Amino acid sequence: MFWSGVKPRRGVEMIAFVIGVCTILSLPFGSNGEAIPQKPTGDVSIMPPIKPADGPQAFPDAEKANMPVFTMDYPRIQLPFEITLWVLLASFAKIGFHVYHKITVWVPESCLLIAIGLMVGGIMHSVHEEPPAVLSSNVFFLYMLPPIVLDSGYFIPTRAFFENIGTVLWFAVVGTLWNSIGIGMSLFAICQIEAFGVQDINLQENLLFASIISAVDPVAVLSVFEDVSVNEQLYIVVFGECLFNDAVTVVLYNMFSYVADMPVVEPVDVFLGVARFFVVGLGGMGFGLLFGLVASFTTRFTGNVRAIEPLFIFMYSYLAYLVAELFAISSIMAIVTCAITMKYYVEENVSQRSCTTIRHVIKMLGSISETLIFFFLGVVTITTEHEWNWGYIMFTLLFAFLWRGLGVLVLTQIINPFRTIPFNMKDQFGLSYGGLRGAISFALAYTLPDNIGRRQLFITATICIIIFTVFIQGISIRPLIELINVRRTNRNLDTINSEVHCRVMEHTLSGIEDLCGQWSHYYWKDKFMKFNNLVLRKILIKDKRAESSIVALYKRLELQNAMEILDTVTGDLSAAPSLISLYEEKKDTKNPKKKFGRADLRSMHDLLSKNMYKIRERTVAYTNKNALPNESQSKEILIRRHASIRRSIRPGSFQSEPVPKSQKYFSLPAGQNLDSHFPFKRRSRADDEETMSETAYPSRRIRFNRPSRSSSRAMVPLQRMGTLTEASSVDVVSEDPGRPRAPPLPAPRRHSDNVPDEDTEREDDGAAEHANPPTSPSWAAEPTERPENRTVRNPLLRKPQWNPKRQ
């Protein structure tokens, strides 16, 4: 049971606390005469701080008749209540770390969590409080572990992973076996030395222990790697290794804890063990694949029940996990494979919102689990009895370090010839030094069955190794990686060009492979893509047309923009109603509603035209364990919203005054739809023509029809970019509402920087506005401007942000 291990004494103190809180909170309600009558059975009106669990017996029948004014039933809510408090506490801790950003740069979060846990443990220890028995084997395996692995499984960068799948599996499987067996054997050898007094630990137990501590969990390392953007290969190998070696470790753990019970181990058992290892691994993969496909198939039909769409994803993954657990095959493999399989299809089927929800919830659950485990680790370190054995623990540390290093060295030598890009010594250092032990190790050790003789010693040793690696290695890895200058990759290259050229390159490679008659990586990739397009997508995806990744990227960029625009527009409406009404009153009392609608359309039109062609960095594919991929976006939305609010409260945006001819927009006849419904004056075709000739743009213009695909705004010819209307008008409201408004005229044209009072304003507008000299041609990128004012630039020509220094 989850929290049932709470000792009565603990309950007492809890109660004391709760009473304090509850009396304050519930007094108004308690005194309310209409409180629901409580059965006077087990509940007492005011609970004296003794033996709360024995409620019924504790009170004589004398008080039965009165309606209780104030009741409390702590035992009833104890379990969820305490869980909530713990989660909340851990989450507060997380907020705390991020208040001081510098801390998290240098000290990994797991260190801080453990440190907080240690403090809380210290407090609890000083009041002689026992930690809650959160972690039982069942709780860990059924509730805590699935979110963690689902998190890593779902967010693994798929492409990179499949490109390196051989190496990843090699390190995860063989590496873990190597570590377990190596450490286990050498510890067993140490156990033979009498001086340490640990002769009673037999080989099986040593192996069991070794398998526990060979689960690496480099969350901390991954976030460091991401920050310094080490090369893709190294990153993905560490990521994948941590993912799959959890699976291997758990399998080994189960096997060894089974074996540890056996009095005699026969050779047959060894072979059966090996066979079982494969059955368990591959079986898990099979189940995962199955559930992943079913999940994808299901989401084909969830179009009408968007609200529960995300639920399917969680339920199917969990189901995969549970079913795998049922057959005692690797449930981690199952859930990971399920996540990897369905991710691609599901994300195409579900709506954008559901997609976001799925990601957020997975992240959230994963990080809660992990936080709790680390936190708990800190608490347990202080509060439990330890069995300290210098020899055993020191040798454990030594061997763990040694075998890891040796393993990486040897395994890399073997795998390198098979890699197109071999690992160099620096990469190898990164790999071996990145072998932190973490949450999984601790949880496995903590849930060791009681029949293991030296359980305490194992727990102590595991905690030692975790704390040692997390603190020492975790803190020092960033400076070290930076010092040795590991090869780095720029990851933020989500520009259309790189996508196009990557595709060209891939096609070329697979073409050349075909030419050579070789069957290797690209050949198989190509084959799979064909199969995927011909069969899988037809079955699993609503919209069956195969889609090139370039188009997909393009659409995604557009969709993002469109969403932001919508967001901004609605933001305007909701954020500035009073201002709006103020205006409407003054100006145009007749039919303000319709006017407004139009004006709104207008501003939407403007926004669209401004934003349509913005090529924007796609979100980073790599995510660190504790951050969602899309974080940068929200910031931008805020900026944009801010900008657009300012814009909208300017006079210009609320009237449909004719747009000066000379103002050309870079994008298209943005929204032909809008225009057709509300035919205010468009920047005309003539303009387009003019633009074209002016820029000597070679292409003949194609009047695009609205393309069939939904996101088709994009299919628009490039046009001229011009000033934004609003830029010229005066920001009346923010400056002085009473002041006479600027005439609703075509804005006086002005060159960017010569109006001093607006300069400042434009600077904080940040996102989008820029007045362009009227004659600048369509290809004129970045209009000249003051260098310090980087944010004020044309959104259409947004530079993909890469930072050449990072190469």
Next chain:
Amino acid sequence: MGASQTRTEDVFQELSDKTGFSLEQIRILHKRFRQLSGDEDTISKENLEKIQALDKNPIRNQIIEAFFDKRNQNDGEVGSSREIGFQQFVKVMCHFKPPTLKMTTEDKEAMRREKLRFLFNMHDTDNDGTITLDEYRKVVEELLSKSGAIGLEAAKAIADAAMLEVASINVPHMEPHEFYEGITFEHFEQILKGLEMESRMNIRFLDVDTSTMHCGKSQ
């Protein structure tokens, strides 16, 4: 027979020295070459067009063209040859060698440029040193040609957007009257700077004995 055998061996050895492929790889490539050419000494476009596996490749034409493009032979000539011999065939293949551990930074840089140059030449069909918008559009069109539903407009829009992107990256401060003509090789390098071509545009040629991993010394 024996004489010609040794002669081919010599040729192979020489090729291997020149290109950095191992003898084993050269032999495998040669076998394939013979097979493609129908046991002739030279190979023509028609030979390559017959390859079944290439049919599905959207940029099949560019790939085949690349083999006959003299620019990819590094001997200063331009234009397109009608037929190529085994030597030229290997030279083209050479662009796809993976980097090795022993390479210095300069070697890698050179390798990257070479690979980029190869890609660039694929796009720059008229060999004027720039990829013009038309050329770019053509590439994108072909890329998308196999995916059915997406029409020409989409391809154009994407190519336009991509071109705009290049322009904005490379010529951030363009004068109003200027016009971005096309992507020069320098700009091309610039936009693909972060892509690490040297570690991506590789094919692991068959024969994985470790000696092949040291083939980077050639240039």
